[in-house]
Amino acid sequence: MTNHVDIGLLRKYDRPGPRYTSYPTAPVWTEEFGEKEAREELLRSNNATPPRDLSLYFHIPFCESLCYFCGCSTIITRDKAKAEEYNDFLAREMGVIAPLTDKNRKVVQLHLGGGTPSSLTSSQTRKLFRNIDQHFTVDYKGGEISVEIDPRESSSDYLETLKSVGVNRISMGVQDFDPAVQTAVHRIQPLELTERVFRKCRELSFHSINIDLIYGLPFQTVEGFSKTLDQIVALSPDRIAVFNYAHVPWLKKHMVLIRESTLPPPDVKFALISLIGEKLGKAGYRFIGMDHFAKPDDELFRAQIDKTLYRNFQGYTTKKNADLLGMGVTAISMLNEAYWQNVKALPDYAARTLSGRIGAFRGFRLSKDDRMRREIISRIMCDLEIDRKNVLAPYGESFDDYFAREVGVLEEFVSDGLIEIAPDKILITSLGRIFLRNIAMVFDAYLKEAPKGPLFSRTL
Ligand code: SF4
Numbered sequence: 001m002t003n004h005v006d007i008g009l010l011r012k013y014d015r016p017g018p019r020y021t022s023y024p025t026a027p028v029w030t031e032e033f034g035e036k037e038a039r040e041e042l043l044r045s046n047n048a049t050p051p052r053d054l055s056l057y058f059h060i061p062f063c064e065s066l067c068y069f070c071g072c073s074t075i076i077t078r079d080k081a082k083a084e085e086y087n088d089f090l091a092r093e094m095g096v097i098a099p100l101t102d103k104n105r106k107v108v109q110l111h112l113g114g115g116t117p118s119s120l121t122s123s124q125t126r127k128l129f130r131n132i133d134q135h136f137t138v139d140y141k142g143g144e145i146s147v148e149i150d151p152r153e154s155s156s157d158y159l160e161t162l163k164s165v166g167v168n169r170i171s172m173g174v175q176d177f178d179p180a181v182q183t184a185v186h187r188i189q190p191l192e193l194t195e196r197v198f199r200k201c202r203e204l205s206f207h208s209i210n211i212d213l214i215y216g217l218p219f220q221t222v223e224g225f226s227k228t229l230d231q232i233v234a235l236s237p238d239r240i241a242v243f244n245y246a247h248v249p250w251l252k253k254h255m256v257l258i259r260e261s262t263l264p265p266p267d268v269k270f271a272l273i274s275l276i277g278e279k280l281g282k283a284g285y286r287f288i289g290m291d292h293f294a295k296p297d298d299e300l301f302r303a304q305i306d307k308t309l310y311r312n313f314q315g316y317t318t319k320k321n322a323d324l325l326g327m328g329v330t331a332i333s334m335l336n337e338a339y340w341q342n343v344k345a346l347p348d349y350a351a352r353t354l355s356g357r358i359g360a361f362r363g364f365r366l367s368k369d370d371r372m373r374r375e376i377i378s379r380i381m382c383d384l385e386i387d388r389k390n391v392l393a394p395y396g397e398s399f400d401d402y403f404a405r406e407v408g409v410l411e412e413f414v415s416d417g418l419i420e421i422a423p424d425k426i427l428i429t430s431l432g433r434i435f436l437r438n439i440a441m442v443f444d445a446y447l448k449e450a451p452k453g454p455l456f457s458r459t460l
Pocket of ligand 1: 069
């Protein structure tokens with residue numbers, strides 16, 4: 001990664017923009033797509049050629065306390081009875097969704113996210129997996145079975161339970177070990193506690209352990225974050241995701257608890273980005289896409305080399321050929337040709353599942369144009385290049401003809417040193433890697449129609 005950048009360039013490109021975990025992005029989805037459409041799309045997805053695998057996502061919304069930087073859908077509670085009841089709602093939802101999917105479709109990816117999945121007790125977690133097994137055919141041997149854990153709420157008994165039900169990947173949130181930052185974001189998680197949980201996970205031989213960090217948090221400094229990175233490298237996780245803090249108080253009201261004046265300015269953020277690339281690179285990690293790092297033998301890195309990396313709501317994945325079925329309040333489903341989201345309020349979700357209805361309240365059917373643009377945006381975010389000759393071959397279109405206008409717009413990025421245009425490829429430079437979202441935005445047809453900046457966080 002580049003170590004120097006002109007401050008004018010940072011200012012020029014630091015503007016609101018999507019993170020492109022989907023294209024079209026969620027603000028474009030409409031309520032004209034609801035239960036009926038979700039049901040039709042699920043049935044239709046069974047006929048895809050070649051057949052598509054399944055990826056399941058279960059949203060567990062409960063957290064014991066609120067982290068001020070949180071962008072997830074959470075419900076703050078310590079009442080475990082709520083989780084018990086919620087487990088039943090999930091079972092009901094599986095009872096509606098599973099009969100609409102072909103039983104021969106293998107689940108190659110299963111992920112529990114939140115909120116805090118570890119807010120389910122060990123016995124509640126066992127019950128959830130029993131319910132999943134009753135409804136779906138999970139490939140526990142070859143599949144990725146992962147859970148996001150909060151080290152502050154993960155007892156040894158709970159981790160042993162995860163191992164016993166077939167979980168093979170753990171992802172844990174750390175963000176930053178600096179006490180000043182932890183205090184400012186209302187998440188006190190000492191290094192010793194994280195180390196203890198990490199070691200227990202290693203002892204249990206989970207196939208892969210990921211740690212999430214965030215840069216751009218209040219009071220973050222290069223010195224403080226440098227120390228955090230050293231501490232993380234010493235733990236030696238298999239993957240590290242370093243997200244850019246999205247300060248969107250107009251969307252997430254609790255973020256007003258973070259004073260804007262305490263956030264690092266663009267030049268410090270850039271210094272943090274450079275530091276991350278440098279430290280993790282020296283420690284032997286390979287940079288994946290926009291914000292992930294993995295050891296060289298990790299399949300995420302191999303997928304980047306083989307150009308089979310893909311991006312969805314769970315971030316980067318190697319399972320491109322799987323339809324994602326999201327269950328739980330606010331959960332998102334992504335099929336090849338349609339997306340939808342479940343209702344956002346728990347009482348609505350409860351009412352829907354108890355009456356045997358699908359949770360979808362808004363969604364989107366993708367046109368051919370949408371799917372081609374999604375492909376281009378995915379290649380930018382995953383491969384850091386576009387193969388001009390072949391990228392649109394599966395759609396029977398020529399990239400140069402179809403996107404002639406967009407290629408013209410890219411000239412400005414060439415002048416700024418963010419991309420290079422070769423006869424057969426468009427290549428993103430190491431400087432351009434910092435601005436992947438800006439480059440992807442050129443291919444977003446909906447931003448032009450609705451330049452609603454405040455719907456998104458800033459790109460830098
Ligand atoms: S534990 Fe995770 S999901 Fe819960 S409030 Fe904190 S960041 Fe958000």
